[in-house]
Amino acid sequence: MEDAVQEKYDAIIIGGGVVGCMVARWLSRYEMKVLLIEKCSDIGTATSSANTAIVHAGYDPLPGTLKARMNVEGNKMWDQLAGELNFAFERRGDYVVATTDEEFETVKTLMKQGEENGVPGMILLSGEEVKSREPEITPNVTGALWASTGGICDPFAVTVAAAENAVMNGVKVMLDTAFEDFVMEGKRIVGVKTNKGTFGCRWAINSAGLYADEVMHKAGVRPEFVIKPRVGEYFVLDRAEITINNVLFPTPTSKGKGILVTTTVHGNTIIGPNSVLKDDKELKAVTREGMNEIWDGALKLVPGLADKRRCIIAVFAGNRPLGNAPCKNPAVKYNSDFIIEIPEEVQGFVNLGGIESPGLTSAPAIAQEVVNLLKEAGEPMQEKADWNPIRLPRIHFRDLERRDQEKLVEKDPRYGRVICRCENVTEGDIIAEIHAPIPATNYDAIKRRTWCGTGRCQGGFDMPRVVAILAKELGVSPLEISKKGDESKFLQRPTKVTEG
Amino acid sequence: MTKDLYDVVVIGSGPGGLAAAIAAKKNGADDVLIIERDVELGGILLQCIHNGFGVEIFKEDLPGPGYAQRFINEALSLGIDTLLDTMVLDINANRRLYVTSKRHGFKEIHSRAIVLAMGCRERTRAQINLPGSRPAGVYTAGTAQRWTNVEGYMPGSHFVILGSGDIGMIMARRLTFEGAKVERVLELMPYLTGLTRNYVQCLLDYDIPLQLHHTVNRIIGNHRVEAIESVQVDDRLQPIAGTEEIIPCDTLLLSVGLIPENELSKMAGVKIDPITNGPFVNDEFQTNVPGIFAAGNVVHVYDLVDWVTEAGFSAGASAARYAVAERQKENRSIPMIAGENVRYIVPHRLDKSHMQEEDIRLQMRVRNPIEEPVWVEVHDGSNLITRKAEQYVRPGEMVTVELKPKHFAEVEKAQSLTVNIVKRK
Numbered sequence: 030m031e032d033a034v035q036e037k038y039d040a041i042i043i044g045g046g047v048v049g050c051m052v053a054r055w056l057s058r059y060e061m062k063v064l065l066i067e068k069c070s071d072i073g074t075a076t077s078s079a080n081t082a083i084v085h086a087g088y089d090p091l092p093g094t095l096k097a098r099m100n101v102e103g104n105k106m107w108d109q110l111a112g113e114l115n116f117a118f119e120r121r122g123d124y125v126v127a128t129t130d131e132e133f134e135t136v137k138t139l140m141k142q143g144e145e146n147g148v149p150g151m152i153l154l155s156g157e158e159v160k161s162r163e164p165e166i167t168p169n170v171t172g173a174l175w176a177s178t179g180g181i182c183d184p185f186a187v188t189v190a191a192a193e194n195a196v197m198n199g200v201k202v203m204l205d206t207a208f209e210d211f212v213m214e215g216k217r218i219v220g221v222k223t224n225k226g227t228f229g230c231r232w233a234i235n236s237a238g239l240y241a242d243e244v245m246h247k248a249g250v251r252p253e254f255v256i257k258p259r260v261g262e263y264f265v266l267d268r269a270e271i272t273i274n275n276v277l278f279p280t281p282t283s284k285g286k287g288i289l290v291t292t293t294v295h296g297n298t299i300i301g302p303n304s305v306l307k308d309d310k311e312l313k314a315v316t317r318e319g320m321n322e323i324w325d326g327a328l329k330l331v332p333g334l335a336d337k338r339r340c341i342i343a344v345f346a347g348n349r350p351l352g353n354a355p356c357k358n359p360a361v362k363y364n365s366d367f368i369i370e371i372p373e374e375v376q377g378f379v380n381l382g383g384i385e386s387p388g389l390t391s392a393p394a395i396a397q398e399v400v401n402l403l404k405e406a407g408e409p410m411q412e413k414a415d416w417n418p419i420r421l422p423r424i425h426f427r428d429l430e431r432r433d434q435e436k437l438v439e440k441d442p443r444y445g446r447v448i449c450r451c452e453n454v455t456e457g458d459i460i461a462e463i464h465a466p467i468p469a470t471n472y473d474a475i476k477r478r479t480w481c482g483t484g485r486c487q488g489g490f491d492m493p494r495v496v497a498i499l500a501k502e503l504g505v506s507p508l509e510i511s512k513k514g515d516e517s518k519f520l521q522r523p524t525k526v527t528e529g
Numbered sequence: 530m531t532k533d534l535y536d537v538v539v540i541g542s543g544p545g546g547l548a549a550a551i552a553a554k555k556n557g558a559d560d561v562l563i564i565e566r567d568v569e570l571g572g573i574l575l576q577c578i579h580n581g582f583g584v585e586i587f588k589e590d591l592p593g594p595g596y597a598q599r600f601i602n603e604a605l606s607l608g609i610d611t612l613l614d615t616m617v618l619d620i621n622a623n624r625r626l627y628v629t630s631k632r633h634g635f636k637e638i639h640s641r642a643i644v645l646a647m648g649c650r651e652r653t654r655a656q657i658n659l660p661g662s663r664p665a666g667v668y669t670a671g672t673a674q675r676w677t678n679v680e681g682y683m684p685g686s687h688f689v690i691l692g693s694g695d696i697g698m699i700m701a702r703r704l705t706f707e708g709a710k711v712e713r714v715l716e717l718m719p720y721l722t723g724l725t726r727n728y729v730q731c732l733l734d735y736d737i738p739l740q741l742h743h744t745v746n747r748i749i750g751n752h753r754v755e756a757i758e759s760v761q762v763d764d765r766l767q768p769i770a771g772t773e774e775i776i777p778c779d780t781l782l783l784s785v786g787l788i789p790e791n792e793l794s795k796m797a798g799v800k801i802d803p804i805t806n807g808p809f810v811n812d813e814f815q816t817n818v819p820g821i822f823a824a825g826n827v828v829h830v831y832d833l834v835d836w837v838t839e840a841g842f843s844a845g846a847s848a849a850r851y852a853v854a855e856r857q858k859e860n861r862s863i864p865m866i867a868g869e870n871v872r873y874i875v876p877h878r879l880d881k882s883h884m885q886e887e888d889i890r891l892q893m894r895v896r897n898p899i900e901e902p903v904w905v906e907v908h909d910g911s912n913l914i915t916r917k918a919e920q921y922v923r924p925g926e927m928v929t930v931e932l933k934p935k936h937f938a939e940v941e942k943a944q945s946l947t948v949n950i951v952k953r954k
Contacts, residue, residue, distance in 0.1 A: 265655075269795075311751050314662040317768070343655045345663065431627065434618075435635040446631035447616035450566070451792070456631065485792075487653040489669045493676055507682060512665035516752035519665055520682040521779075524707050 034212075034220055037229035038064045038201075041221045042236055043208045043244055045072035047184065047392045048384050049236035050192040054114075055396035057198035058418075060411045064230070065192070065200060066223055068207035070514035071474040072467060073188030076238050076388070078477060079263070079313060079347025081302060082184045082293060083276055085387040086123065086176035088143025088151065089286060093361035095369060097146045099391035099398070104148075104178055106393040114190035115422035116183055117294035122150075123179030123276035124159060126330055128169040132280035136174045139281070143176065150177035163274055165331045179276055183294050184389055185477035189467060191392075194420035196466040198413070204467075205514070208237065210247050218248060218377040232408075234379040234399065239310040239350045241368075241382040250372045250380055251354070258310045258348040259385065261302025262319040264327075265343040266334075267485050268296045277330050286386070288326025290334075295480060300327040300334075302347065313346045320344065342485045352383020369395055371402050379403070423461055425479070427453040448498070449491040451484020456498060463502045470503060472496065473513040496520070531610055531638070535560045536852035537845070538626060538640035540617050540793065543572025544834050545825020546646030547600035548841025549848065553644070554607045556849035559856075562610040562638070564617055564628060570604070571597035572648060573671070574834070576678045579699050581726075585835035596834065612636075620797040622818050641852035644844050645794050645808070645816075645823040649787040649830055651696075654748075657785050659691075661748030661757075670696040670784040674703070683707055685780025689757050690714045691745050695723035695832075697784025702731035711735075712776055715743040715759055717766055722786075724832060745781065746773055754779050787830045797821055805829040813847035814840065820855070822848045865891065868908070868949035870922070872896050879932075881940055889932040895950055898923045902953040905930045909943035922950055 040056055042049045045067030053065045069075070084107050090097035111118035127133035136153070143151050154162070156170045196202055203225060212220030212227060220229045237244040242256040272292070279287040285304045293299055301323045327334055356363040368382035379399055384391070404410050426434060426444050437457075438445035444457030462469040462478045469475045472482070472495055481495060482488035488495075496519055500507040511518045536558035539550045542565035554561045569575065574582070577593030584590055587599070604611075615630035626638045651669040666685055668676075673684045674696065686709050690697045693716040701711045714732060719742050721728055732739055746760035746768055761772035789807040791799070799808045799816040807828040808816040815822050824844035825837040861881045865874040874893045883889060891907070899922050906916040907930060917930045930948065932940065940946070 312662060313751075314747065315660050316747070317658075317660045320658050320660065338658075339656070341655055341658065342653070344658060434629070438629055438635045442631045442634060445629045445634055446614065447566070447618070447629060450616060453618065455629075485653075486650045487655055489651050489653060489672050492668075492672055493680060497680070507680070512752075514752065517665035518753070520676060520684055521686055522683050524677055524681045524683055 033227065034229040035226045038062045039230065040064070040232040040234055041066065041228055041230040042234045043221065044235070044237040044240070045192065045202065045204075046075060046236065046238045047073060047077040047188045047191070047389055048238070048381060048395055049234075050188050050195065051392040051396040052234055052236055052399050053195035053200045053202070054191040055400050057195045057200045058412055058416045060409070060413055063195070063200045064228060065195070065202045066206040066208060066221070067202070067204050070205050070471055070511070071469065071477075072192050072202070072204070073185060073477070074473070074513065076347060076349055076385070077184055077188050079345050080184060080261075080349070080386070080389060081263075081289065081291060081299065082181055083123070083291065083390070084118070084180035084182055085390045086143065086151070086179040087146050087148040087387070087390075088139050088174070088176060089281065090146065090387065091356070091361060091363050092142060092145040093358045094356045094363050095367040096387065096391070099367060099369070099394045100387040101147050103387070103391040103394035106397075107180060107182070110393050111182070113418045114187070114194055114420045116186035116190045118180055118182040119294060120178060120180040121275050121292075122175060122177045123278060124154075124163065125174040125176075125278045125280060126159065126166065127171045127173060127280050128167060128329065130171055133172040135280050136172060140174050143174075148176065148178065151175065163277065165271065165273060165333050166277065167330055167332055181276065181291065181294055182389075187389070189478060190420050193466040194418070197420065198416055202467060208244060213375075216375050218375055230377070232377050232379060232403070234381070236381050238384065239348055241350065241384070242352070245380050245382060248375050248378050250374055250378065251368070251382070254352060254354055254368070254382060256310075256350045256352050256383065258307050259351040260305045260307050260313070260319075260346050260348055262315045262323055262346045263299060263301030263344070264320070264323060264341045265345075266298040266300070266337060267340045267342050270337055270340040271298050271334065273298050273331065279326070279330055288323050290327050290331050297342075300324070306351070307348070310348060313348060315344050315346045319346070342487060343483065349385040350383060351385050354383050367391070367395070369398050369402070371406055423465070426455045426458055427480070448494050449479075449481040449484065451486055452480045454479045454481040454491070459495060459498050460502055463499065470499070471511045471513055472499070472519070475499070492519070531562060531612055531633070531636070532560060533637070533639060535562045535638065535640045536856065537561045537642045537644060537848045538638060539563045539644045539646055539845070541565065541572060541646035541648055541827070542570040542611070543646060543648050543825065544574060544597065544600070544837045545648070545827070545841040545844075546572065546644065547597065547604055548838040549644040549646055549822075549824050549845030550604050550609050551600060551607060552842040552845030553849040553852070554609055556846040557853045558849040560610065562612065562640070563604065564612045564615050564626075566614070566616050568614045570601045570611060570613070576671075576674050578678045579703065582834050585833065586838055600838070617793055620793050622798045624820050641855040642820045642822065642848035644848050645799070645821065645827050646825050646841065647790040647793060647827045649789045649826040651783070652786040652788060654783060659745055659748065661745075662751055664748065664750040664752055664754050666750070666754035666780045667748060668780065668782055670694070670700045670782045673780075673782050674700055677703060677707065683709065685709065687712060687778040688780045688782055689745070689759075689776055689778045690782045690784060692716060692784035692786070693721045693723050693728070693739060694784035694786065695727050697782060698723050698727040698731040700782060700784070701737050702735055705735050705737070711737045712778055713737075713759070714739045715745060716741050717744045717762060718742070744768070748781060749775070754781055757781055787826065789827050789829065791827060794823065794827070799823070814844035815847060815851070820851055822851075863943055864945045866945050866947040867893065868947040870896050870899065870950040871948050872924075874948055879946065881937070881943075884932055884937045884940060885934055887934070891930050891932065891948060893928050893948060895922045895924055895928060899950070899952060903950050904953055906949045906951065907932065908947045908949065909940065910945065910947065912939060914939050914946065918953070
């Protein structure tokens with residue numbers, strides 16, 4: 030009985046990170062019944078929630094790899110995407126900074142690689158030019174690559190906006206729903222077993238991020254493919270303290286892109302990441318060594334940070350799913366390429382794996398690639414007559430001019446009550462997210478959507494108030510409210526109550 | 530109902546703010562307003578339900594809410610206005626405030642003097658670069674105190690407290706009363722950072738161990754805190770390898786220092802001392818911005834509330850004096866009204882007291898030419914103050930008339946002066 034199929038879908042997307050949500054949004058355009066399942070209590074909580082928030086130009090990946098093609102194709106899609114989904118995206122451009130003549134040679138190689146990948150808008154700058162453009166840069170700068178198509182975004186907003194647009198266009202999203210296994214008929218996937226029941230499907234799409242290896246193994250695909258979590262640690266600095274105009278990368282080494290200094294769309298300076306291979310996919314811990322490593326790394330690019338360590342307002346770590354898939358092009362020796370395929374071993378399976386950096390940049394291109402693969406596989410992919418690509422922006426009190434704030438408060442007084450004083454987030458902002466198409470039902474979900482609690486007091490003031498608002502709006506006791514899902518409740522019991 | 534203009538506006542209704550408002554009212558300020566972001570007056574005192582307040586001022590040992598209530602009663606009986614559940618979004622150097630609230634909407638308020646009494650905020654785990662995961666169960670001591678004492682919920686059962694600040698030690702005792710187990714208090718420094726009396730009354734009396742020269746090496750647990758790893762530190766406060774110890778717990782409270790809350794002060798151009806993190810003030814608690822005063826923990830972090838109250842009294846009295854002087858200056862300043870056939874007058878306003886020392890020349894232009902003799906007359910509404918004869922007036926030619934020290938006696942009572950240009954016949 031427990032295997033009885035509850036409902037049948039044309040496609041089930043496994044995993045609601047930025048890639049899964051983008052695929053959902055792309056599929057929502059077609060006459061297909063689509064379900065997205067996410068094991069956590071919100072979408073976009075793993076790799077999509079803790080990264081550098083950069084839309085990469087595309088000079089990094091090795092030419093000929095899938096990463097290179099997806100990066101460059103993806104980058105071109107962001108202006109339209111941001112326009113349709115209304116999230117914060119700024120094409121600020123980025124620098125790869127050299128501090129020795131040797132490094133400048135590496136930077137020149139990087140530019141050649143970028144040209145080969147088809148990256149537009151790159152130039153080489155002298156040390157003096159870089160100094161005049163970015164006053165905070167190290168005086169040791171010997172030159173830089175400037176890539177004008179590099180951008181920054183709010184990655185939480187991207188994921189939420191894509192998922193909301195998918196929901197608006199008929200996709201069903203189930204949170205707290207964990208993949209357990211596939212239902213197979215011979216070599217064909219016909220359903221997905223979850224902790225919330227079994228659902229039938231003609232296509233299962235693996236966008237499980239850190240767990241993509243385990244999901245594909247359940248389908249009998251690529252048993253040799255393994256994902257290693259690659260931890261990156263970050264610092265966020267108080268907005269008021271230092272201003273970096275653009276994205277500053279160091280010259281990459283064999284170990285990776287290195288520790289960069291960048292700005293967020295909210296104006297905070299962000300520093301990181303390092304790169305440490307770990308075994309535990311769930312552990313997102315920062316370490317003393319890691320914090321020192323990223324701080325030292327940042328000082329090499331921006332020495333003016335030296336007396337700003339007290340301005341750190343947040344420390345976090347993210348896990349990137351480093352895979353071991355060889356590049357499909359045998360001429361290219363590369364063993365951590367993206368997997369985007371309909372494998373031959375099973376039917377009804379779209380397999381995405383190893384989508385680490387530049388995964389965020391590539392997400393729209395990957396979604397388009399999934400559509401292309403399905404078409405090639407004979408899916409009719411008939412466009413809906415009423416598909417609406419526009420997801421309207423949510424009003425945020427903090428972003429409005431004073432006169433508009435005044436009008437908003439007049440219309441809805443809940444926007445007059447400031448809950449997070451550092452970031453000026455109001456009760457109205459929070460309630461709107463609790464009742465949004467993808468409801469925010471815990472503290473971190475509210476935080477990612479509204480920026481509540483991300484300022485210098487880090488929730489010290491707002492946390493009890495947000496818990497109270499969540500409890501009231503969801504109609505439950507404050508004891509039920511969690512930081513990030515049922516296992517992380519804030520409160521344990523009422524204080525002692527006197528009898529009578 | 531609140532007014533658009535006040536003598537003194539006080540931001541914050543903790544002990545510093547309440548005392549400032551009371552002192553302002555008692556020292557000559559007519560209209561005083563307290564703006565408070567919480568739903569009732571009292572500030573952080575309302576969650577400090579332990580005793581130890583008022584020993585200096587009242588020679589009594591009161592709990593926080595009781596101490597606050599005495600000042601709240603006095604403020605209300607003095608007729609001080611309040612705006613509760615209201616956040617100040619912005620202040621500028623001209624003492625104009627922009628505030629918002631659910632109940633009262635969006636308001637702009639002008640004040641002759643402002644007392645900043647926003648108190649302080651707690652340092653967070655990021656500011657002390659605390660390593661480990663980011664589960665639920667890591668709270669500042671003040672946040673836990675609010676949950677326990679105001680909202681009536683226990684944030685955990687097995688606690689470790691980092692920092693021997695007063696709030697941390699007081700919470701150790703409070704949580705013990707509520708049936709929780711406080712496993713340990715860790716202090717990075719080789720000495721206690723709070724009051725000795727709190728160490729005795731909150732830790733010793735309840736057998737809660739304090740470890741000096743120890744800190745949290747990492748937080749363990751992905752969803753909820755499962756344990757912390759403690760570590761001993763050396764004289765440079767660096768962890769000593771080999772001294773790590775895993776302490777199982779479900780909650781870590783941080784009592785690692787307070788920082789004066791001056792984001793609004795900075796908006797108004799108030800200069801901040803990098804050592805106290807509070808405004809530079811003179812002996813009247815006035816900041817570098819004229820008319821903006823500051824009192825209490827917003828200036829520097831105090832150990833006893835009684836001293837905060839005293840600072841509030843002092844700042845409030847100074848603010849009142851400033852506001853009264855401002856008001857007198859405003860009363861002395863009267864508008865010049867362009868009357869018959871006068872297009873405008875410069876100056877637009879006149880400080881009457883200046884007439885005592887020197888001639889004031891009023892400069893004006895006429896609307897229409899009058900090609901015959903005219904009087905340029907200065908009236909105060911009922912009486913003619915002075916007049917000057919001209920043969921003609923033309924828009925192209927500026928007209929002037931002087932007010933002299935001998936006119937002061939008459940002008941002193943005037944609310945405005947009007948200039949008319951009329952034909953002599």
